[in-house]
Amino acid sequence: MGGVCELCNQDGGEVIFRNDFLRVVLVDDADYPGFCRVICNAHVAEMTDLAIPQRSAMMMTVCKVEQALREVLQPDKINLASLGNMTPHLHWHVIPRFARDKHFPQPIWGRCPTRREVHPAT
Template sequence: MLLWSDAHWRVVRVDDAGFPAFYRVISQHHVAEFSQLLAPERQRCMGLVCAVERTLIEQLHPTKVNLAALGNVVPHLHWHVIARFDWDSHFPQPIWGARQRDVPAGAAARLRIGLAELDAFVAGALALA
């Protein structure tokens, strides 16, 4: 779900029932590696990643926020920003790792606020970033 974009970047919330507070900061231009960006572009990218991370921390109080820029399957620069909780199905393992437990009633129901409200906070932070 697209939350915010400009000429160079877009931010989406990933539709993942197990990890509902999962966002991606994606380059609008094809670049495979972070180091291929010019210094101002790298700063802008990290400013956006930090805005999403800070919002997740302030609104959800997660146990940890995971940041990753893998691109092994799709070699197009994008950052994963994922709120993690000690109750989530995989914690402390990566979300791509082995399941550790079931989450009764689903992960979104365990969040401090609803996804629509969270998305609005994230979009607002990005508008100011």
């Protein structure tokens, strides 16, 4: 599907892996080094739109990306998210999180914690 879907019309980041079914891209976001997306090449919105073997392949890839990021970057946490509210094209966010990042421990799409929330007065 072409048209208005940004993930059908562009890669969504720097492609670091691609096969006939999916691609893994590195997102250019200086605030979140290592932020990757696993994107289905076909225009589908939900995991249940995929056949069971494709679902398994998608999740296996998400797990492999997570494992590689943990080994290389040693983050404090990895966040996995598949939302699709803004871009209804199946993709998973694989986001290394560090205690020093500007949103931690909140989701990266949430508001930044205030200084008081981060360092409460004693």
